[in-house]
Amino acid sequence: MTGNTPAQGGPHRILALLELADEVPTTDELAEFLTDTDPDVRRTALTVLSEAAETWEEPSSVFAAALLDPAESVRRAAIELLSELREVLVSGESFTRSLREACGHPDADVRSAAVVALWRHRLCDVEELTALLADPDEAVRCEIVLGLVSLDALDALSDAADDRSAAVRLAVARGLAAVGDPRGAATLIRLAEDSDFLVRAAALSAMAHTGCTEQAAALARTALADPAWQIRQGAAAALAVADPQEAVAPLIAATRDTNLDVRKAAVRALGGLSAGRPEVLAALEAAVADVDADVRAFARMGLTDARTDLTESPATPSTPITRTTAQAEGDH
Numbered sequence: 001m002t003g004n005t006p007a008q009g010g011p012h013r014i015l016a017l018l019e020l021a022d023e024v025p026t027t028d029e030l031a032e033f034l035t036d037t038d039p040d041v042r043r044t045a046l047t048v049l050s051e052a053a054e055t056w057e058e059p060s061s062v063f064a065a066a067l068l069d070p071a072e073s074v075r076r077a078a079i080e081l082l083s084e085l086r087e088v089l090v091s092g093e094s095f096t097r098s099l100r101e102a103c104g105h106p107d108a109d110v111r112s113a114a115v116v117a118l119w120r121h122r123l124c125d126v127e128e129l130t131a132l133l134a135d136p137d138e139a140v141r142c143e144i145v146l147g148l149v150s151l152d153a154l155d156a157l158s159d160a161a162d163d164r165s166a167a168v169r170l171a172v173a174r175g176l177a178a179v180g181d182p183r184g185a186a187t188l189i190r191l192a193e194d195s196d197f198l199v200r201a202a203a204l205s206a207m208a209h210t211g212c213t214e215q216a217a218a219l220a221r222t223a224l225a226d227p228a229w230q231i232r233q234g235a236a237a238a239l240a241v242a243d244p245q246e247a248v249a250p251l252i253a254a255t256r257d258t259n260l261d262v263r264k265a266a267v268r269a270l271g272g273l274s275a276g277r278p279e280v281l282a283a284l285e286a287a288v289a290d291v292d293a294d295v296r297a298f299a300r301m302g303l304t305d306a307r308t309d310l311t312e313s314p315a316t317p318s319t320p321i322t323r324t325t326a327q328a329e330g331d332h
Contacts, residue, residue, distance in 0.1 A: 010038065013033065013036060013038060013041045014040060014041055014044050017030075017033050017041065017044055017045060017048060018044070018048070020033075020048070021048045021051065021052060024052045024054070025048065025049075025052055026052075027049060027053075027058040027059055027062060030045050030048060030049050030052075033045035033048075034046070034049070034062060039069070039070075039071030039073050039074050040073070042066075042069065042071065042074050043071075043073050043074045043077045046062070046063065046066055046074070046077050046078065046081060047077065047081075049062060049063075050063075050081050050084075050085060056085075056088050056089055056090045057090040057092050059089075060089040060090045060091070060092065060095045061092060061094040061095045061098065063078050063081045063082055063085070063089070064078070064082065064094070064095045064096075064098035064099050064102070064117070065094070065098045066078035066081075067079070067082075067098060067099070067102040067105065067110050067113060067114060068098065068101060068102055068105065068110075072107070075107060075109075075110055076109075078113075079109060079110065079113040082113055082116075082117050083113070083116070086117075086120060086121075089117075089121070091121040091122075091123055096118075096123050099114045099117050099118050099123065100114070100118070102114035103115060103118070103132060108135075108136075108137035108139060108140055111135060111137065111140045112137070112139055112140045112143050115129075115132060115140060115143045115144055115147060116143050116146075116147075118147070119143075119146070119147030119150055119151075120150075124147065125151070126148065126151050126153045126156055129144050129147045129148055129151070129153070129156070130148075130153075130156045130159070132144050133156075133159075133160060133163075138163075138165035138167050138168055139167075141160070141163060141165065141168045142167055142168055142171045144160075145157065145160050145168060145171040145172055145175055146171065146175065148160065148175070149175035149176075149178055149179060152179050152181065154176075154179065154181060154183055154184055154187070157172050157175060157176060157179075157184070157187065158184075158186075158187045160172050161173075161187050161190060161191055166194075166195075166196035166198070166199055169191060169194060169196065169199045170196070170198055170199050170202055172187070172191065173188065173191050173199055173202035173203040173205075173206050174202050174206065176188055176206050176209075176210060177202075177205065177206035177208075177209040177210070178209075179210075180209040180210060181210060182210050182211045183210075184206075184210045185207065185210045185211055185212075185213055185216060188203045188204075188206050188207055188210060188216065189203075189213075189215055189216050189219065190203075191203035192204050192207075192216070192219045192220075192223070193219070197226075197228045197230065197231055198230060200223070200226075200228075200231050200234070201228065201230035201231045201233065201234040202234065203234070204219070204220055204223055204231065204234030204235050204237065204238045205233070205234040205237045205238065207220070207237070207238035207241070208237040208238055208240055208241055211241055212238045212239065212240075212241045212242035212247075214243070214246075216238060216242070217238070217239060217242035217243060217246050217247065219235075220234075220235040220236075220238040220239050220242065220250075221235070221239070221246070221247075221250045223235035224236065224239075224250050224253070224254055229257075229259035229261060229262055232254065232257060232259065232262040233259070233261045233262045233264075233265045234265075235254075236251060236254050236262060236265035236266040236268075236269050237265050237268075237269065239251050239269055240265075240268065240269030240272060240273075244273050244277070247269070247273065248270070248273055248277060248279065248280060251266045251269050251270050251273070251283075252266075252270065252279060252280070252283040254266035255267055255270065255283050255286070255287050260290075260291075260292040260294070260295060263287070263290060263292065263295050264292065264294050264295050264298060267283075267284065267287045267290075267295055267298045267299050267302065268298045268302075270283055270284060270302060271284070271298060271299075271301060271302030271305060271306075272302075272305075274302060274303075274305070274306040275306070280306075281303065281306060284299045284302045284303050284306070285299070285303065287299035288300055288303070
């Protein structure tokens with residue numbers, strides 16, 4: 001630097017930037033700060049831009065490009081802004097290009113943020129996300145799974161269910177529940193026998209949303225004896241949508257489980273299976289005396305629903321009104 005031009009960086013640059021912030025600067029007016037040699041200046045410039053922006057196409061590109069900044073502090077600021085401003089960001093060509101480049105960045109947090117921005121802004125397809133599943137970081141792969149869930153990509157989710165990381169398999173199980181497609185049940189059956197107990201529990205719980213086939217119901221009935229309460233809870237949830245002939249007896253037994261969450265799941269499940277089953281009504285009436293308030297509440301709800309069903313459904317077919325009947329009524 002020569003003459004009167006100040007050297008870049010330093011507190012004086014941040015002071016100048018903050019003074020400029022009061023004037024609602026544009027992206028062009030902040031350009032020299034966004035490219036300053038001092039990462040603190042660049043980071044502050046991103047914040048000022050986020051607060052001053054009136055239109056979002058250019059700032060969106062700037063925030064995405066900042067994911068590639070050499071300074072970690074600037075990248076962290078970009079990650080936060082991409083998340084906080086998600087609803088207003090504009091996904092232009094430059095924005096998308098920077099995100100795709102960031103998917104290959106050495107920093108796993110950057111890759112994760114880029115993946116999230118891509119799928120939340122509907123900028124990627126199943127093929128692209130599937131290719132990214134090779135990422136070495138499990139947190140990134142979990143975000144990719146969420147992207148696949150947003151696209152209802154059942155085949156890709158089935159493949160991801162074989163991931164070496166339990167966290168990723170757990171994300172798959174929960175994702176299949178969110179999709180709620182019966183075709184996901186086959187993958188959930190596999191995951192219900194996973195080596196990780198939390199994955200097994202999530203897979204069983206997810207069956208309540210995809211349907212519980214005969215094979216799945218058999219797994220759920222067996223799982224009600226599992227030492228882990230999370231698995232027993234998931235099994236009870238799954239049996240809520242299974243064939244009542246196979247589900248009622250084990251669910252009634254589960255209302256006496258030592259764990260309150262398992263009892264609560266069993267009582268909730270039985271609430272929808274009471275029609276024409278006095279043994280279910282008896283189990284719900286017994287659960288009204290449970291020590292846990294939630295269990296008692298769900299038991300009362302189940303009984304109320306059962307009584308409503310009885311009130312709305314006639315006990316016997318209506319008798320046709322004949323002349324003889326009418327005369328008899330008239331006599332009274």
